[in-house]
Amino acid sequence: MKKIHEDQHAGGDLRRAMHKALGIWLLLLVLALITAGSAYIPLGAGNAAVNVAVATIKTLLVAVYFMHLREPYPVPRLACIVALVLVAILFTLSGIDYATRVPPASPPPAGPDTPRTLR
Amino acid sequence: MSAPAILPPPSADTQRNYQTRLGMWVFLSTELMFFGPVFWSYLVARQHAPAAFAQAGRLTNAWLGTGNTLLLLTSSLTMALAVEAARHGVRSYARRALWLTALLGCVFLAVKGYEYVNDWHENLFPGAHFHALGIAGQDAAQMFFFVYFFATGLHALHLTIGIVMVAVMIRRMRTAARSVASREVDLVGLYWHFVDIVWIFLFPALYLIGRSS
Numbered sequence: 001m002k003k004i005h006e007d008q009h010a011g012g013d014l015r016r017a018m019h020k021a022l023g024i025w026l027l028l029l030v031l032a033l034i035t036a037g038s039a040y041i042p043l044g045a046g047n048a049a050v051n052v053a054v055a056t057i058k059t060l061l062v063a064v065y066f067m068h069l070r071e072p073y074p075v076p077r078l079a080c081i082v083a084l085v086l087v088a089i090l091f092t093l094s095g096i097d098y099a100t101r102v103p104p105a106s107p108p109p110a111g112p113d114t115p116r117t118l119r
Numbered sequence: 120m121s122a123p124a125i126l127p128p129p130s131a132d133t134q135r136n137y138q139t140r141l142g143m144w145v146f147l148s149t150e151l152m153f154f155g156p157v158f159w160s161y162l163v164a165r166q167h168a169p170a171a172f173a174q175a176g177r178l179t180n181a182w183l184g185t186g187n188t189l190l191l192l193t194s195s196l197t198m199a200l201a202v203e204a205a206r207h208g209v210r211s212y213a214r215r216a217l218w219l220t221a222l223l224g225c226v227f228l229a230v231k232g233y234e235y236v237n238d239w240h241e242n243l244f245p246g247a248h249f250h251a252l253g254i255a256g257q258d259a260a261q262m263f264f265f266v267y268f269f270a271t272g273l274h275a276l277h278l279t280i281g282i283v284m285v286a287v288m289i290r291r292m293r294t295a296a297r298s299v300a301s302r303e304v305d306l307v308g309l310y311w312h313f314v315d316i317v318w319i320f321l322f323p324a325l326y327l328i329g330r331s332s
Contacts, residue, residue: 017207029189032185036181036188036327062319082148083152091159
């Protein structure tokens with residue numbers, strides 16, 4: 001900490017950045033406790049929705065502030081968005097396949113060696 | 120024709136920082152392709168047997184899972200502080216924050232290891248001896264624990280790599296030039312935060328499922 005005082009200007013900047021990081025951290029902890037607490041309230045499908053929503057907000061906080069996506073460089077943001085879009089395409093295609101696959105008309109004979117499948 | 124106002128070209132250091140950060144972002148994108156299908160397999164298996172998944176989820180230790188989540192979020196804070204301190208050239212502070220980050224990562228792994236030992240003794244490790252007490256759908260429960268061990272194991276492997284990188288950075292902070300050290304801490308920070316984000320999604324998926332039913 002002694003070195004911080006040696007350069008007042010840099011020190012002021014650093015202190016501001018650190019206060020911001022502390023604020024984000026507190027928000028993250030509160031959000032984590034909200035997810036954990038909400039899991040014990042019976043909300044049906046709402047439980048999963050709360051979990052996904054809170055996880056998304058936490059991810060945005062970490063990505064934007066801790067991973068510096070806010071900085072004025074668009075290409076890292078682009079790399080991030082392209083990756084998310086590709087995962088979304090992957091999930092959509094797999095989801096369509098999973099949702100529309102028709103089970104065989106007659107199930108294969110069950111035996112001890114028959115591998116179990118999901119569908 | 121008047122000459123347009125041209126900004127001075129960025130310094131070689133700024134350019135290098137930008138390039139390395141972009142390289143790390145591209146790497147993290149491929150990591151997302153790696154972890155994405157793990158989450159997908161979880162969703163498919165859960166959709167197939169929601170009741171057994173909820174019951175199996177209750178066999179995980181929510182207290183330890185929540186505690187570990189808070190630990191990892193705190194390690195993200197110390198890592199962010201290390202990055203800021205390194206950017207401002209306050210190396211002693213950056214090194215202390217890195218030490219704390221590595222320590223928090225190690226405590227996380229120790230807690231996870233303790234959970235694994237308990238799971239093993241409760242026969243929850245998938246295999247011939249798997250038996251989840253009080254659950255009708257043993258196959259689906261086993262599928263849950265297969266995903267649980269694979270996902271948390273893969274995450275723990277990434278965290279271990281992160282801890283090694285942080286340890287290397289603690290050494291590098293002594294010797295490397297200020298701009299180089301700052302750039303490298305930045306990269307390790309990006310990786311560390313990514314591993315934290317993976318856990319942010321694993322935590323509710325594996326530890327909080329079925330708690331209210």
